[in-house]
Amino acid sequence: xxxxxxxxxxxxxxxxxxxxxxxxxxxxxxxxxRILDEGFVCHLGFIANGTPYVIPTGYGRRGDxxxxxxxxxxxxxxxxxxxxxVSVTVTLIDGLVLSKSAFHHSxxxxxxxxxxxxMPVEDVEEKxxxxxxxxxxxxxxxxxxxxxxxxxxxxATRVVRYEIMEASAxxxxxxxxxxxxxxxxxxxxxxxxIEWGYSDPIPSGNSNGKLPDYLVNFSRPANS
Amino acid sequence: xxxxxxxxxxxxxxxxxxxxxxxxxxxxxxxxxRILDEGFVCHLGFIANGTPYVIPTGYGRRGDxxxxxxxxxxxxxxxxxxxxxVSVTVTLIDGLVLSKSAFHHSxxxxxxxxxxxxMPVEDVEEKxxxxxxxxxxxxxxxxxxxxxxxxxxxxATRVVRYEIMEASAxxxxxxxxxxxxxxxxxxxxxxxxIEWGYSDPIPSGNSNGKLPDYLVNFSRPANS
Numbered sequence: 481x482x483x484x485x486x487x488x489x490x491x492x493x494x495x496x497x498x499x500x501x502x503x504x505x506x507x508x509x510x511x512x513x514r515i516l517d518e519g520f521v522c523h524l525g526f527i528a529n530g531t532p533y534v535i536p537t538g539y540g541r542r543g544d545x546x547x548x549x550x551x552x553x554x555x556x557x558x559x560x561x562x563x564x565x566v567s568v569t570v571t572l573i574d575g576l577v578l579s580k581s582a583f584h585h586s587x588x589x590x591x592x593x594x595x596x597x598x599m600p601v602e603d604v605e606e607k608x609x610x611x612x613x614x615x616x617x618x619x620x621x622x623x624x625x626x627x628x629x630x631x632x633x634x635x636a637t638r639v640v641r642y643e644i645m646e647a648s649a650x651x652x653x654x655x656x657x658x659x660x661x662x663x664x665x666x667x668x669x670x671x672x673x674i675e676w677g678y679s680d681p682i683p684s685g686n687s688n689g690k691l692p693d694y695l696v697n698f699s700r701p702a703n704s
Numbered sequence: 705x706x707x708x709x710x711x712x713x714x715x716x717x718x719x720x721x722x723x724x725x726x727x728x729x730x731x732x733x734x735x736x737x738r739i740l741d742e743g744f745v746c747h748l749g750f751i752a753n754g755t756p757y758v759i760p761t762g763y764g765r766r767g768d769x770x771x772x773x774x775x776x777x778x779x780x781x782x783x784x785x786x787x788x789x790v791s792v793t794v795t796l797i798d799g800l801v802l803s804k805s806a807f808h809h810s811x812x813x814x815x816x817x818x819x820x821x822x823m824p825v826e827d828v829e830e831k832x833x834x835x836x837x838x839x840x841x842x843x844x845x846x847x848x849x850x851x852x853x854x855x856x857x858x859x860a861t862r863v864v865r866y867e868i869m870e871a872s873a874x875x876x877x878x879x880x881x882x883x884x885x886x887x888x889x890x891x892x893x894x895x896x897x898i899e900w901g902y903s904d905p906i907p908s909g910n911s912n913g914k915l916p917d918y919l920v921n922f923s924r925p926a927n928s
Contacts, residue, residue, distance in 0.1 A: 495755060495757075499777070499779065500775055500777060500778070500779075520811075521795060521797055521811065521813070523747040523749075523758045523760075523793060523795070524758070525747075525749045525756040525757060525758035525791075526756050527751060527756050531719060531789050531791070531819065532749040532750050532751050532756045532757075532787065532789070532790060532791050533719075533749060533756075533791050533817075534747045534748070534749035534758050534791045534792070534793040534817065535793070535817065536747075536793060536795040536813070536815050538811055551724055553723070553724060554724070555723065555724075563756065565755050565756070566756060567749075567755070567756050567757050567758045568758070569747060569758040569759070569760060571745060571747070571760040573745055576842060576843060576902075578843060578846065578850075578905075578919075579850070580850060580851055580910070581850060581851040581853070581857070582835060582836075582839055582846075582847065582850045582851065582852055582853050582857075583851075583853050583854075583857040583861070585839055585842075585843070585846070585850070587744075587745065587762055587842070589745070589760070591760050593757075593758065593759065595755065611806060612806075615806055615809055618800060618809075618811070619800055619802060619809070619896075622802065622806075622809070623806065625891055625892070626802075626803070626804060626805060626806045626809070626891055627804055627805040627806065627807075627886055627889060627891070628806055629805070629806050629807050630807075633805075633806075633807040637807070655908045655909070656908055658908075658910055662851055663910045665851060665912075666912045667849055667850055667851070667911075667912060668849070668905075668907065668911050668912055668913075668914060668915060668916050668919065669907065669908045669910055669911045669912075670905055670906050670907040670908040670911050671905065671906045671908070672843075672902050672903065672905045672906075672919070672922055673902070673903040673906065674900065674901070674902060674903070675899065675900070675901045675902070675903050676898065676899070676900055677898070677899045677901075678800075678896050678897070678898060678899070679896070679897040679898070679899050681802075681892075681894055681895065681896045682894050682895045682896075682897065683892065683893065683894040684879045684880055684882075684893045684894040684895070685879070686804070686882055686887045686893055687891075687892050687893045687894050688890045688891060688892055688893075689892075690892060691892060692892050695802075695892065695896070698896055
């Protein structure tokens with residue numbers, strides 16, 4: 481059911497076999513990691529008192545695991561640990577797709593839907609590593625240029641390791657689909673690309689005023 | 705437990721009472737509608753075979769309801785209808801927040817976490833209205849400038865009405881928080897705003913070539 485560690489793929493397994501539009505599906509680690517590395521807010525799905533919850537939260541990736549964090553009283557993380565399996569989804573929206581027919585309108589996107597287990601991170605060294613991983617995932621190189629967490633801050637932070645057991649990526653790119661009989665219709669059709677970018681950093685009133693190199697022309701992930 | 709129709713608020717009720725950082729929480733319809741109207745991809749959470757799923761999907765809003773659609777064999781919509789309660793979350797990311805301490809790094813965001821019920825839409829007139837609502841939510845004014853769905857396309861499309869029973873919005877804006885003892889530390893601190901924008905539309909090979917007025921300087925929602 482689940483991948484051996486040496487597999488290049490994280491699916492398809494029982495939860496992740498994409499049945500519709502299967503040509504959009506990818507199961508290889510490379511495709512999945514790219515999306516997880518470009519995103520930095522995931523949607524965590526878990527069950528509490530019989531009800532499904534979907535909570536957005538930041539993350540950092542380390543291999544097949546995502547680190548998540550919150551306050552020690554964080555409801556989503558506490559409840560997730562009680563679930564045998566939780567779901568984590570990351571979605572990147574790339575554009576609107578306008579067809580000549582209402583039916584074939586679509587969205588260009590890249591998403592990862594994954595299933596796995598949530599393990600508490602109690603060991604102080606792994607906790608520090610996890611928090612560094614999250615911070616550097618969201619702002620590459622930042623952990624070396626900020627005050628590290630104090631002992632009481634570490635205590636006040638709950639960290640969990642979400643281990644991906646299976647995952648699928650879905651990717652839609654390119655032009656709208658048209659029915660052959662619609663091609664000559666006199667409607668505009670095409671794509672409206674969505675730009676997702678970072679503006680110039682705005683220093684706070686307390687900033688030292690000197691923008692560090694890693695924030696000049698800021699983009700992320702670091703290697704893109 | 706749930707709001708009377710004439711209440712201005714959609715919470716807090718049993719699932720949506722925000723316990724931590726409660727100053728970020730909003731329960732009024734106006735705050736919640738604004739976020740639902742700016743977003744157009746939600747994350748639908750449901751339980752299938754005991755496992756929580758989180759699936760991204762487009763939507764359109766009508767009052768307290770969101771219309772969702774998919775192929776007639778769509779797994780998420782079919783399973784959601786079997787759930788007494790599902791969850792729908794919409795998240796907008798506005799910026800990165802860099803504090804002098806690792807601990808106070810944050811993300812500026814606006815999100816709505818909601819709970820409700822999924823009802824099938826079988827009536828042809830409501831189905832047409834629902835599909836128009838979704839299309840015009842994502843691309844304002846588009847439904848009048850495209851071929852409407854045929855009878856067989858309507859048949860091939862599954863539509864559901866998600867009725868919000870309770871919802872909460874969470875909004876974080878502005879500067880990083882600092883501990884008083886960190887203010888003099890020699891680190892850069894501030895915000896990196898995230899810009900989410902639409903580029904110039906790219907016509908497809910089959911387009912009629914004339915960009916309609918409603919796509920010139922495209923932005924959405926229509927009234928923003």
